[in-house]
Amino acid sequence: MTEVRALVLTGFGLNCDWETAHVLALAGARAERVHLNQLISKAKSLADYHILVIGGGFSWADEHGAGVILAMRLKYRLGEALLSFIEKGGLVLGICNGFQVLVNTGLLPGFETGRLSRQVALINNDCGRFRDQWVHCVFETASPCVFTRGLKAMDLPVRHGEGKFFAEPEVLERLESTHQVVLRYALADGRPAGGAFPENPNGSLHDIAGICDPTGRVLGLMPHPEAFHHWTNHPDWTWEKERCRRRGLPRPREGAGVQLFRNAVDYVRNQGAL
Numbered sequence: 440m441t442e443v444r445a446l447v448l449t450g451f452g453l454n455c456d457w458e459t460a461h462v463l464a465l466a467g468a469r470a471e472r473v474h475l476n477q478l479i480s481k482a483k484s485l486a487d488y489h490i491l492v493i494g495g496g497f498s499w500a501d502e503h504g505a506g507v508i509l510a511m512r513l514k515y516r517l518g519e520a521l522l523s524f525i526e527k528g529g530l531v532l533g534i535c536n537g538f539q540v541l542v543n544t545g546l547l548p549g550f551e552t553g554r555l556s557r558q559v560a561l562i563n564n565d566c567g568r569f570r571d572q573w574v575h576c577v578f579e580t581a582s583p584c585v586f587t588r589g590l591k592a593m594d595l596p597v598r599h600g601e602g603k604f605f606a607e608p609e610v611l612e613r614l615e616s617t618h619q620v621v622l623r624y625a626l627a628d629g630r631p632a633g634g635a636f637p638e639n640p641n642g643s644l645h646d647i648a649g650i651c652d653p654t655g656r657v658l659g660l661m662p663h664p665e666a667f668h669h670w671t672n673h674p675d676w677t678w679e680k681e682r683c684r685r686r687g688l689p690r691p692r693e694g695a696g697v698q699l700f701r702n703a704v705d706y707v708r709n710q711g712a713l
């Protein structure tokens with residue numbers, strides 16, 4: 440089978456690229472860490488990949504707002520290449536700082552295809568502090584998102600200072616009606632958090648933790664699926680071990696976050712895009 444090629448962006452303070460490349464490899468892709476300047480100088484081309492991941496970190500130290508400067512670099516130096524990558528069926532995943540970047544470029548929510556203008560924002564957490572914790576996430580099954588097909592719920596870590604999802608009421612309404620809301624922060628029983636802290640760690644409107652574009656091929660989310668690649672990453676893993684022992688069940692094969700990347704790899708394979 441021909442390989443699925445994923446580009447993991449690096450440089451200027453992005454700092455989750457090794458984990459992200461690792462989990463993409465677990466999911467069956469050939470992942471390559473590529474510096475932003477390699478793309479800008481044309482030493483590397485987006486057109487040679489199927490999946491682009493902009494991961495977490497502190498690009499340009501969050502100056503001028505998290506993800507703003509990287510978004511401007513991408514928009515003005517690689518805007519056309521990005522739009523044509525998406526139009527031709529490429530997948531884009533923005534995790535945390537990467538989500539902030541996608542929002543600041545306008546690629547998310549991407550209402551007007553082919554236009555790069557911002558429509559929503561990720562702003563300072565309501566609690567006024569950086570939050571580093573695990574959250575319960577529930578997925579919207581009606582969403583067109585290709586990364587989250589078949590997913591219902593999972594716990595994932597968040598670590599951010601600017602994660603509050605904000606949009607004007609009419610934009611929120613549009614996101615809801617087009618099912619572009621992909622995942623929400625939830626209570627332990629799976630109901631959306633209803634703004635409750637700390638289940639909703641930042642005060643995001645509608646408990647929104649991630650959205651996609653109308654095609655479902657561009658996803659951005661604040662939680663870090665790459666940081667739940669092994670089942671022992673979860674803070675309750677010793678409980679899980681005991682539960683499996685008592686019930687005679689096998690231990691989990693991997694962390695729940697891997698499935699999101701496997702869905703992307705499977706999507707590329709099934710599209711025959713190879």
Ligand SMILES: NC(=O)CC[C@H](N)C(=O)O
Pocket residue numbers: 494495496497498501505534535536537569598599600601602
């Ligand atoms: N983990 C991250 O990517 C953090 C994103 C950004 N630096 C923030 O604090 O909001």
